[in-house]
Amino acid sequence: MQTGTVLISKVVAEGIRDGRITAQYRRWDAPRVKPGSTQLTAAGVVRFTRVAKVADVDRISDRAARAAGMKDAAALRRALTPKPDRKPSERGSKGGHTVYRINLEWAGEDPRIALRAQVPTRDELTEIAGRLDRLDRRPSGPWTRDILEWIRDNPQVVSKELAAIRGVELLPMKVDIRKLKALGLTISHDVGYELSPRGAAYLDSLPPR
Incomplete structure (x- = not known):
């Protein structure tokens, strides 16, 4: 089942495929994907397993940031910092007021x-x-x-x-x-x-x- 989408680069998709990346973070007004839904990426099909609000971005650990493919928590927080002059993106990370953690896993090859x-x-x-x-x-x-x-x-x-x-x-x-x-x-x-x-x-x- 494919519903909304998350912008996932080829590098991130390959990290999901080999198990290095197990989460992504996005700034949205409301969740745009549902647990159990899937998305086709450059490295195959990805399944979203959980979507949850992040209460305090400052409490994201370096380990959690690396699980999202980032160097450390500081780099992740910079990526999630709102940019007032940027229009909200349908799939990007700066398009809303709430930060969500999206847990995901590789679900199979591109059909x-x-x-x-x-x-x-x-x-x-x-x-x-x-x-x-x-x-x-x-x-x-x-x-x-x-x-x-x-x-x-x-x-x-x-x-x-x-x-x-x-x-x-x-x-x-x-x-x-x-x-x-x-x-x-x-x-x-x-x-x-x-x-x-x-x-x-x-x-x-x-x-x-």
């Missing part, structure tokens, strides 16, 4: 990893086609096949080149590619992307154009 390795059945190909058709229904016109074919032909090429070729802004295009990744069709790398076996099988199923 998209297993999905992208699966060659789709005929029924699954039909389902993928339907979902991509819905993504293509926007004023700017169809885009999913163009991006999938470009990634197939240009694996691990810096994404700004694709944005330039398509004449679109980089960040919205990356959001689009994440939608394809959520379907198990692409794989992200430090530089660029490549088609997953699932994505390649889908393209192979299409008639030539």
Whole structure:
């Protein structure tokens, strides 16, 4: 079950995965995640096990701060210090009046990893086609096949080149590619992307154009 989200960096997510990090602290007006809910991160799925108010930030110990991935309690308190000139963030640590401790644990691999390795059945190909058709229904016109074919032909090429070729802004295009990744069709790398076996099988199923 995924509800609200907590901004979790890749470094922190990897610490949660290997057990070094077992908590995070956030400044919120109200809890934004529930115990038992999960969130997908760069290192897999994280489960929130407890959410509690921190009565006195000054009493947070160095040990507790290190369990949150911070150097010591002083560093954690600095990170939690409100900044009046900063707008409240939906997921950040400075967006409210109350400090919460969120206990968490690693809950498993990113389910998209297993999905992208699966060659789709005929029924699954039909389902993928339907979902991509819905993504293509926007004023700017169809885009999913163009991006999938470009990634197939240009694996691990810096994404700004694709944005330039398509004449679109980089960040919205990356959001689009994440939608394809959520379907198990692409794989992200430090530089660029490549088609997953699932994505390649889908393209192979299409008639030539």
